[in-house]
Amino acid sequence: MTSTRIQRWCAWSGIAFLVIFFTGAMMAQVLPPPSPTQTPAEVAAQWSSHADLKRAGLCLMMISAGFLFPFTAAISAQLRRIEGHTGPLTMLQLIAGGVGVFAILMPTMLFMGIAFRPERAPEVTSGLMDAAFVPFVINFPPVFAQCVAFGLAVLLQRGAVRPFPRWSAWFSFWVAFLFLPGVLLLFFRTSAWAWDGLLSFWLVAAIFGGWILLVSILLLRTLRQGDDAAAGAPAEAVA
């Protein structure tokens, strides 16, 4: 088992995350998102219908989060090649990616709490829903830091060590930048900035998924070039 081969599995797990996560989210009916203007009775009714399907979807969402660990590790393995040692960007990406798993798990587990006993008083379900859905969409710092660390490292590429194309850095900066206005969803329950809005939800969901897909593909492309260097084998192996 070579490091290249392990990294290839890690890169594929980014794609596995996307498939499992979005499938689970659709089963749990958090995708497409319910409206933040729903009354408590409507929220409770939604969680009561197809309850087992929703529970299964939430299990998938929880499982999918685990795939982000190896995905994050694969990125940092390449960033380490760029930095030449386990430098600040390699570590930043690793920390942020690790905490990013929590950003998925935390709201998912709150959703699980809701789905566990949907027949409770509607006001309680509605309150839990707010407590779950706001962090679900608003929590950008981990993936923001991940995108910025990745982008900076890509711009630092020198000499023969160029695992990623330079434009992917600018794409990452753009993705990071677009997460910022998401904070507006805390202030508005209608419009494009609401938690089910075009800009706060759909755009962010698309670029979040798009970034993971892109980085997975770029990792696989780099690893396909397949020499030992791509796995970070030489020289650094001593470190």
Add this chain to the structure above:
Amino acid sequence: MSAVERPVEPAAAVRPAEPEPAADARRTPGEGGIWVFILADMTVFALMFGALVLLQADDPARYELGQDHLHVGVGVANTIVLLGSSLAVALAVRHARAGALVPARRLFSVAFGCALLFWALKLYEYTSLGGDGVSARENEFFLYYFSFTGVHLLHVTLGLAGLAGVVRLTRRPALSDHERSLVETGASYWHMVDLLWIVLFALLYLYG
């Protein structure tokens, strides 16, 4: 004939070993990637512009009522300020390419000053609207007015950082190819900020 062709063969045999220039071309001029950022960012603004057009079509009277509260004079002033900064940046890039870094730095500083002025005018407009008792909660027009101009102001802020970086670069005695492409990168971004404001200004202050 074959005698002519023969000397070509070794050259052809060398060709596979030649990907170096290709790698070189990728490394050297122009930060092509900034255009990924710019096109992607303009797509998002296009969504915002679409939201405004739909909002106007939905209820033209309410849209106009909202527009009546805005200070067109301040909007025009900000448009002129940004157009001026864009002109300064364009001239500065021309100087930088010619190696005349002193005038380039002056012009970039002018653009930086314009960006600060834009910020100040926007802040004045926000506080003045607030004084009139208008807030983003008033209706969707003002929600979009504040949030879209706010997102644009975020771009201006990033542009301030970019322009400051470019001013610093032009302090050097001479620019390497890489540094020159960084200067062009900052300038391209700034032109986008200007362009987006012009459309945003037209839609918010004049449209309908």
